[in-house]
Amino acid sequence: MRHMFMKAAAVLVLAVAGSALPAGNVVRSESCRSTSDCSREFLTSLVTQILDSVVAHDPYSLPLATVYKATENSHPAALGMMTLWRTVTKAGAPSLLALDTTNCTAYFALAISEGNDATEAVLRGRIAVVDQQITELELFINRNRGDHGFTFSADEVLSNYEPLMNPPANRTKPSRETLWALSQSLFAAESNFSVTLGDDCLFTESGGKVVDTGLYGNGSSTPLGCVWPDDHPIDVNARVGLVIDEELGFVVTSGIIPGTVYPYQNVSAFIPNDMTAAQEAQDAWIEEMTALGNWTMLSPTGATGDTLEVLQYYDNALQAMQINVYLSGPNMTSPWL
Numbered sequence: 001m002r003h004m005f006m007k008a009a010a011v012l013v014l015a016v017a018g019s020a021l022p023a024g025n026v027v028r029s030e031s032c033r034s035t036s037d038c039s040r041e042f043l044t045s046l047v048t049q050i051l052d053s054v055v056a057h058d059p060y061s062l063p064l065a066t067v068y069k070a071t072e073n074s075h076p077a078a079l080g081m082m083t084l085w086r087t088v089t090k091a092g093a094p095s096l097l098a099l100d101t102t103n104c105t106a107y108f109a110l111a112i113s114e115g116n117d118a119t120e121a122v123l124r125g126r127i128a129v130v131d132q133q134i135t136e137l138e139l140f141i142n143r144n145r146g147d148h149g150f151t152f153s154a155d156e157v158l159s160n161y162e163p164l165m166n167p168p169a170n171r172t173k174p175s176r177e178t179l180w181a182l183s184q185s186l187f188a189a190e191s192n193f194s195v196t197l198g199d200d201c202l203f204t205e206s207g208g209k210v211v212d213t214g215l216y217g218n219g220s221s222t223p224l225g226c227v228w229p230d231d232h233p234i235d236v237n238a239r240v241g242l243v244i245d246e247e248l249g250f251v252v253t254s255g256i257i258p259g260t261v262y263p264y265q266n267v268s269a270f271i272p273n274d275m276t277a278a279q280e281a282q283d284a285w286i287e288e289m290t291a292l293g294n295w296t297m298l299s300p301t302g303a304t305g306d307t308l309e310v311l312q313y314y315d316n317a318l319q320a321m322q323i324n325v326y327l328s329g330p331n332m333t334s335p336w337l
């Protein structure tokens, strides 16, 4: 079923970039009114400033717009009310950083500590900037598998994302139009964009490579690769091209995916409702285990996957696919719609 969802597709973009500007250089500026001031260095510095402010528990040092929009794990809150700004004790440089200098948006992801370095969490987020002031912050912190119903590994974030931040120098970069078309096809009912999979396309969910040992423990022990199936979850209101980074080939897309959290072996997993075959297999397994009567299981329960999927595309092929989900209750939508 993990197989099935990977088909669903979600993409995250990571970029690791050195901060070219000291954080102090990012100031509120009424005179800079145009997005032409939005360079990779500026966006990188702004993301660094956000992470520094989280650790310093001081959101109000940031260059926020007069009216900004912000969510933490799908619910709206003023930055000063967010749990993140209270709990995070350590945050390094982003392990993945995707920068869109045309629309002045960015996506970042990294492992962070909330005091216990032995059990780190994954922080990821998207920002939008106008006139060098932050107008949108969409933040997610996944602390364990239950937050999303998939693989989770804060430990692997850096090692999995580092190669994506360092693509081959001789790569053929995608156009903005190509990345937009890729993003649009992700949750579309139909698309004419034909996706070729790169030979080493890296598939991850919340930082980790996905090993699906199967419902009966007799599945694969090697990590799953990328797939681009015709039967994937559909969201006609998907937010397309949230961050388009032609330089590194990243594009970020959001879909709201209705589904069900099912028992899976001794844990649980989220299966989109569009994946009826996977859900039926799960129902059959539950019936079997119920009849045996020596197994304890979570009751299948409705949920909604709020997805920020990061794809990486260059050399005319898909190079990485990251399904990043945060679950809410059933029948939910997004505050960003």
Ligand SMILES: *[C@@H]1O[C@H](CO)[C@@H](O)[C@H](O)[C@H]1NC(C)=O
Binding pocket: 102, 103, 176, 180, 241, 244
């Ligand atoms: C971002 O850029 C694309 C063109 O590449 C454009 O179609 C889209 O409307 C822009 N989005 C925003 C929010 O400005």
Ligand SMILES: *[C@@H]1O[C@H](CO)[C@@H](O)[C@H](O)[C@H]1NC(C)=O
Binding pocket: 168, 170, 171, 172, 315
């Ligand atoms: C880039 O260089 C590698 C190693 O020399 C080569 O295998 C690959 O085909 C090149 N890629 C492109 C797009 O030229």
Ligand SMILES: *[C@@H]1O[C@H](CO)[C@@H](O)[C@H](O)[C@H]1NC(C)=O
Binding pocket: 190, 191, 192
């Ligand atoms: C795909 O191409 C066909 C034939 O050109 C066209 O009729 C259809 O509208 C296209 N679909 C999309 C989603 O662009």
Ligand SMILES: *[C@@H]1O[C@H](CO)[C@@H](O)[C@H](O)[C@H]1NC(C)=O
Binding pocket: 216, 218, 219
């Ligand atoms: C795993 O076991 C189940 C139940 O015995 C069986 O139906 C299934 O075909 C097996 N799968 C593989 C890949 O061997």
Ligand SMILES: *[C@@H]1O[C@H](CO)[C@@H](O)[C@H](O)[C@H]1NC(C)=O
Binding pocket: 266, 267
């Ligand atoms: C589930 O079972 C596996 C062995 O099949 C075990 O390694 C794992 O710790 C168990 N997980 C939980 C949460 O009990």
Ligand SMILES: *[C@@H]1O[C@H](CO)[C@@H](O)[C@H](O)[C@H]1NC(C)=O
Binding pocket: 292, 294, 295
């Ligand atoms: C449950 O019962 C079946 C059939 O007797 C047995 O094969 C299986 O090992 C048992 N499972 C557990 C977890 O006890």
Ligand SMILES: *[C@@H]1O[C@H](CO)[C@@H](O)[C@H](O)[C@H]1NC(C)=O
Binding pocket: 258, 259, 301, 302, 303, 330, 331
């Ligand atoms: C609301 O969620 C429940 C549980 O997942 C589902 O059965 C029902 O179809 C959903 N209703 C709508 C209108 O989507």
